Amino acid sequence: MIYLDHNATTPVDRRVFEAMVPFFQERWGNPSSPYRFGNQARAAVELARKRIADGFGCKPTELVFCSSGTESDNLALRGVARALRSKGNHIVTSAIEHHAVLHTCKALEGEGFQVTYVPVTSDGVVDVESLAGSLRNDTVLVSVMHANNETGVVQPVEELAALAHRRGVLFHTDAVQSAGKLPRRLADLGADLVTFSAHKLYGPKGAAALYVREGTPLASVTTGGAQEHGIRAGTENVAGIVGFAEAVALAFEKVESEGGRLRALRDRLERGVTSAVRGVRINGATALRVPNTSSLSFEDIDGESIVLGLDVQGICVSTGSACSTGEPEPSHVLRAMGLSPRDAQGTIRVSLGHETREEHIDTTVRALKETVARLRKISSVRGAAE
């Protein structure tokens, strides 16, 4: 199998798995239990928090563990909205956020909040002017993602955070797709809240975190025991959290060299595809992107058909974001960048990772060339001339 969908999920690194194993059958105590065996588990959770804080560049107490990037996003948006409801009820976000943010904004609209969805330029970058113009006196939160999951386009988060802060507004960024991919400390982004998720960086599914800058008002969303300072109650997924920490440590160990390697492979892919196939467009190509992601639109054919065509040959790529599978509408991200519904429908996402090698890229280019040609022969919208 050639797996080129690392933005959907990643394999658990061997060292991550090995770090997790003792927590299933040996050190399986409850971190809240009042004896040493429980405290062993507590210590493991707190050490994991410390390791992640070190990688992130924050204090351990500024991290709240959650079960998924989606939950982290929900906690950030709902938590701030509820904490600041008396201060205002306007939220600003972008048109290209992940559904975890967009659908949560919709839900908050149902609770009486007003939400402005800031547009993006044709290369997929949030329009800074528009965002600046959208801030109001009753704005309580701006949420703009760091790297987009479909295009890999990196948003000017530092600038946007500063802009929000000048107006006294809190800033959240969903860094699920940049964490571990960019050689920088997430704390330096200047955001008050940052979401990231273990399974996108070779950690396990079921663990994620929300960074909450000290002093940021945040209401708890899941209530119960005293875990995570009561902000996010529930018995901790100890093994998952330990694996998460190991994954973060590994990610930061080699983020620079791996970034360079992936960028070269991605460039090879894009060169290969554009020279092998006509009628292809690389979305966000002119913008700053995380090094592993390529969004390719093919004229006159359907992205899901390309995906299955490649799947049959053992190559895994994706249409839009994995989470939107099952939704027939074409990607809101590509539509926001100005693509027609049909071009958006003809798009695949190729996202590289640790196991990706040159020969995988070359095999993929050949398979793509053949699959695209085959589908265009079937296509009812393809000009008869060709």
Next chain:
Amino acid sequence: MIYLDHNATTPVDRRVFEAMVPFFQERWGNPSSPYRFGNQARAAVELARKRIADGFGCKPTELVFCSSGTESDNLALRGVARALRSKGNHIVTSAIEHHAVLHTCKALEGEGFQVTYVPVTSDGVVDVESLAGSLRNDTVLVSVMHANNETGVVQPVEELAALAHRRGVLFHTDAVQSAGKLPRRLADLGADLVTFSAHKLYGPKGAAALYVREGTPLASVTTGGAQEHGIRAGTENVAGIVGFAEAVALAFEKVESEGGRLRALRDRLERGVTSAVRGVRINGATALRVPNTSSLSFEDIDGESIVLGLDVQGICVSTGSACSTGEPEPSHVLRAMGLSPRDAQGTIRVSLGHETREEHIDTTVRALKETVARLRKISSVRGAAE
């Protein structure tokens, strides 16, 4: 180590662990991904759902996977409250619920709901008359737990559910402490919503479920992708869910014989302690209890000191619920049963499990006798006469 705190958490069964292992480094696809490798993960999640539904006695589509019992409780209460807000804003629960329910009720009070906390009798059973009398025309939900985590006392959930239904009110039960311990299908309880959690029945931390009877109105609480029908968005903890299913299957395999074995051991413990130690009381002894749990109150000494005294000898027991550790107030459950603050403070919970053997019980009785005597010698509230 003699571990006697199975109500706090349980070890992951070897077979559960083995069922999980392939999902970290081999079959780690994202269930939402549109290719066969992703679909393998989807199939694993859906098979797990089917297996749990079989054990539970419901349809697979009636189960929503969550990350903890706490999250399930939150989803049940917040989800129904929001879905039925226009119908009414009164909720009924009991004074002895887990904090996952009680603190969520408090949070809902903050959102404008009214909550009635029904008292319990001195043996820890929810007062049926009081509950009947508390129902109002604007009551939208009754939530009463199945087995109490501190005393093991089983509540008359069938009766209470029928009572609620006669008034057209939805019924939720937190079955975290009964699932896998009582030889009955949880579906037969008659509840509309049921919470249960993997790590209490030899499954992993990080997986739990909410049963939602078909047709029950429930608003989603965590929004994002289409996972769990959009009721609970977020990439699924595939390994955790697979382990959860294996644990449920194992639990139902031998629930009857294991229940009998544990009851005999529990009786041996209680006989042993009451004959070895004076001034001890067994809370809820006269009520129906799950077979593994014993709540013991010792006069004139502090429960946490007993816990540490046993811990030093390699025996793990707990004070009140593990989750309330760190909260200095004595158990709200014992207080609701009429215990004085001092008696509540002198209480430990002993909860047996699969690995528990007769000799563990006998060792524990001896250690308890010695520890209690030692602490009473130190005690400043012990009558000088003794």
Next chain:
Amino acid sequence: MEDESDNSNREPEVLPGPVLFYNEVVIDHFMNPRNVGELPEAETDGFGLVGDPSCGDQMKLWIAVRDDRIARVAFKSFGCPGAIATSSMLTALAEGKSIEDARRITDDDVIEALGGIPEKKRHCSLLGVRALQAAIEDWEKRRARS
């Protein structure tokens, strides 16, 4: 692993519950669709063009009719694998059938012939059926005109 639990966690061949993914028959029809192409104007007795506005899929279908039977059928399709595979199977089912029988082909027939398709892809199968019906109507109109 012990014997007792050996098989309990294997996925069964056919999963209980809804079809989750394309089966081998569907994938075969997607990879090797039957009757792909266009009929030349001269040979075309009926033509249908339909689209699914909800997902943007589109299908064109040509038929040649001899003695009230579908002698030849051809299609082109822009759409997801479900749309292509169901279109292919639809043409396979229609070819050689009398117009009356062809008209009665339902999307359930197509899905059954394929051995099932994922629930969320059911609407794709309608595309082929509707395109065939449009082509038959077109044939009727042309016949009425001539």
Next chain:
Amino acid sequence: MEDESDNSNREPEVLPGPVLFYNEVVIDHFMNPRNVGELPEAETDGFGLVGDPSCGDQMKLWIAVRDDRIARVAFKSFGCPGAIATSSMLTALAEGKSIEDARRITDDDVIEALGGIPEKKRHCSLLGVRALQAAIEDWEKRRARS
């Protein structure tokens, strides 16, 4: 496992951040508390009784004073391990000290002598210090009276 990652996930001896659990010194003072008991009325020069209303802990402390020094001290305690261990350490620190020095013992001194206690148990250490101060006040009152 490879060498590189061998130690990275082991808990260090001392965890960064707050103390999470009772250390060995605390556990020793809990298991073998120093100066447990009561002084007979005749030997008692000062007595203190304090309680922590927030958690129900209670402590009684007796002192015998010779030449403005604490010659003997004894305590009894109802409470959590933190309360017992800090009481024990407090008496160990106080024994033999001059009244003036004993009066200046703070809860931080007790905690430091124990090598730290969990954050949420800090309030326990106050109990011993307050009981000692109450006993010293009692001694002063008795002295003033006699």
